[in-house]
Amino acid sequence: MQNVSALSNMHNLNTETVPLSAAYPDPSIIALESSFKALCLMNAGVERLALGTRWGEGPVWFGDQRCLIWSDIPNNRLLRYDEEAETISLFRYPSNKANGNTRDRAGRLVSCEHETRRVTRTEYDGRVTIIIDQFNGRPLNSPNDVIVKSDGSIWFTDPPFGIASDYEGRQTTPTLPAALYRVDGQTGETRIMADDILGPNGLCFSPDESKLYVVESRGVPNRTIRAIDVSDSGTLHNSRILVDAGPGTPDGIRCDIHGNIWAGWGMGRPELDGVMIFNPEGTAIGRIALPERCANLCFGGRAMNRLFMACGHGLYSLYLNTRGIA
DSSP, X not given: OOOGGGGGGGGGOBOOOEESOSSSSOTTEEESSGGGGGGSXXXXXXXXXEEOOSXXXXXXXXXXXXXXEEEETTTTEEEEEETTTTEEEEEESOOSSEEEEEEOTTSOEEEEXXXXXXXXXXXXXXXXXXXXXXXXXXXXXXXXXXXXXXXXXXXXXXXXXXXXXXSSSOOOOOOSOOEEEEEOTTTOOEEEEESOXXXXXXXXXXXXXXXXXXXXXXXXXXXXXXXXXEOTTSOEEEXXXXXXXXXXXXXXXXXXXXXXXXXXXXXXXXXXXXXXXXOTTSOEEEEEEOSSOEEEEEXXXXXXOEEEEEESSEXXXXXXXXXXXX
């Protein structure tokens, strides 16, 4: 996937692994409820794996290759962290200013691209297939984040954030409302699942897929994380606010095997920067303090017990006593 001519863009990346604290337990791992302590390890701390992105986003774990792929949107590239070698390389340039990434049920990379306003799939031979770039004859806004359900359906959010300027895409006027979409993995049939979420952003399913969680980035008066029930037929109902973020800014989210929600957080106030963790009832149980806002995150590592956190300028990780959903 590498374009040799783009390797010069790698010079600004500091790839040395740096512990943020020499102390155990790490003071940046904060329990807000006693239940959070069981998810943490006494002698594991936050590590910075890379520094030098302009806006890191969309981490996705490839267990069969023991690597992480994540986006650097303004620099128009996808980066790769190799866990065994502890090295970082260029995975794709240009990336069409890709944002969110995931894998489909066949293990292929699925990406949201701001610049081309589409969702794509990278085939085994490296070819890029367009999954969707328009709806009802009109171009999408700027697909933001994406997940794949166990039935192979592709769910993504499409706010206008990436077309608001030329920094993370190409500035233009949206022609579709911000919405949550579902693409059938077999037929390609596309449906709007919700168009009443204000600024739909990060999303994930609960472990049993009975609930869909969606970040509402333009919620009034505060940003929220919404919980929506998913029926056996795949329809959505009973949308409600699970988390009122108050002054916080949730972004990308993922669930662990216990149903806890791990949310990228921050911006505006340094004491909010990092990751917030909520139990399935929406109660804040823990926090991971980082030196910058966390935009998105995912679980990885050989046991799926390593949390990777993509931030504006850096990539961080933390080993945990829980696992992400495989």
